[in-house]
Amino acid sequence: MRPTPLAAALGLALVLAGCAQVTALTDRPTAPQATEAQVSAATAVTRAPSPRPVARATPAQLDTTTPEQRAAAAQAPAASAETRLGTTVGSLGNPSEGGFWIKTPLVQERAQGRIVNPATGKSAQVELIPLTGGGSGSQVSLPALQLLGVSLTDLPTLEVYRS
Template sequence: MTKPFLRFCGILMTLALAACNQGDSARRPGSGGTAADDIGVTTESAAIAGATAPRSSGKTVGVSSIGVGGAQSVAQLDTTTGAEQARAAAPASAGRKLGVTIASLGDPSESGFWIKTPLVKTETGGRIVNPANGKSANVRLIPLGGPASGGSQVSLPALQMLGVSLTDLPEIEVYEG
């Protein structure tokens, strides 16, 4: 029983290896080179990927160019004006506490002071407070689908005003009014 099973495994392994080798020599109809040559990758990387790399528009991206040139600093992404920052930092009335939520960075390309949260059903003004340090910001409260226990997305300048690292997930208090 063992010998036939081992033979079967050996044949299966041989077929699998043969199928792997066919990826390097696969040619497209009408092409003079291999599939790997057509998409700008080396034979080694095509063999590793099983020669199934997606077709590109002809541009090749080297590892050294990933994340270079398109990166923006936090200061470049924060497009709020001095007046907006002053309004956000102004002392606010107590307001009604809506609850506590876990905050994450929202879309950094959206300017202004805002929080998208499932704690509100309609857009309104409000305030968010970081209970860890007492810092607060006046913001627009924007409804976000999901359960009230779900997290919230906060604008880049609002997180900065709360003294929160952009990669943290702090608990913040949300107030209406």
């Protein structure tokens, strides 16, 4: 069976009629430009405000050690009772973890020790905690860094000793 010329003409008419429908969809009026007041109002809604002062935590708020603990950690033990493990670059560890500690690749098991900031000569007795990944530097607790007199954003070179 062959298609008749009438069927072909009707099919062509339907296709062309559909094209007219598509162009009607694209001929929309353009949206009006937003005024400066509208842009300002939208910006005020989409930008988050700064955290409330209560939500901010200062180093003093995060340091939960007592003055007695800080004084005990600042006392240097007898030099003959220590073994120097090496030097490491220290950075601030998790500030919500309390106590005096250093996570370092210089130890393989937990031990007591001491860290020294050669720039200031200050030291802190800390718990030495193993950290995998040699050459990655060390993480130091907030109270220990403060005891060493180091800014929390600095990356000091520290000497590490095992007691």
